[in-house]
Amino acid sequence: MKPSSEIRRENLNLLIEQHGSIANLNTSLGRKRTDATLSQLRKGLTHSGSNKVRVMGDTLARDIEKRLSLGLGWMDTDHTGVIIPDIEGVKPEGVWVPELENYGSMGDEVSLYEQDVIVGGVTLAPEFVRRLNASHPSNLRVINGHGDSMLPTIHPGDKILVDEGVKDLYDGIYVLQSYDSVFIKRVSKNLKGKLLISSDNPNVKLSEELDGTEELKVIGRVVYVWHGFFV
Known part of the structure; x- marks a missing residue:
């Protein structure tokens, strides 16, 4: 998982690109x-006294979010691959991916909506989408994870990119439906060649062998988690 200092530096670079220059961003921030300050943080320069690398603190991060109306926590959220509009609202061309209201459970019981409800979406950079090796860009969906059974790979509240075009199980992390519940679990093969469903959290004792009799539907394969994980 990326440290918050790295995520904040990456997001600072996004804002600088969005505004065209550090000087323009300073103006928007009332500086x-x-x-x-922002230039020093961007370059990761060290403090002259302590020789420690300069990092963005909570106070500055929250001030940037407030002054630019970004929403609380924006500076701490990984936006890898996401195209950010410029200050005039113009977006470069990219791949729009819908965000669904449905959640994937990682320990908490979460029920499935009868129909997908689109609550928003993100525009992804084409080169980022190519790195995903998705079945097709139109099959990509964003959902949110709940629970802690997939820690440290997926954290509660993480936005998760799912390829719904993948319906066959092989090694990886999948969104699975059992009756009216949706789960996010790791799928792997044991020494007997049987498929196993398990959790990444070592404190969660789950390892179930599939024998083909389960009421299990594959929603899709997890291809990216927005705190720095291709999966």
Whole structure:
């Protein structure tokens, strides 16, 4: 998992790109155009006294979010592959992926909506989508994870990118439906060649061998988790 300092630096770079320059971003934040703070943070310069690398603190992160109306926690959220509109609202061309209201359970019981409810979406950079090796860009969906059974790979509340075009099980992490519940679990093969469903959290004792009699539907394969994981 990426440290928050790295995520904040990446998001700072996104904002600089969005505004066209550090000077323009400083202006939007109510700072002097020549203020060197953001430049020092971007470059990861060290403090002259302690020789420690400069990182963005909570106070500055929350101030940036407030002044730019980004929403609380935006600076701490991984936006890898997501195209951010420029300050005039213009987006470069990309792949739009819907975000669904349905959740994937990682320990908590979460019921399935009868129909997918689209609550938003993200526009992904084409080169990022190519790295996913998805079945087709139109099969990509964003959902949210709940529970802690897939820690440390997936954290509660993480946004998860799912390829719904993958219906066959092989080694990887999948969104699975059993009756009216949806789960996110790891699938692997044991020494007998049988498929196993398990959790990544070592504190969760789950390892179930599939024998083909289960009422199990494959929703799709997890291909990215937004805190720095291709899976």
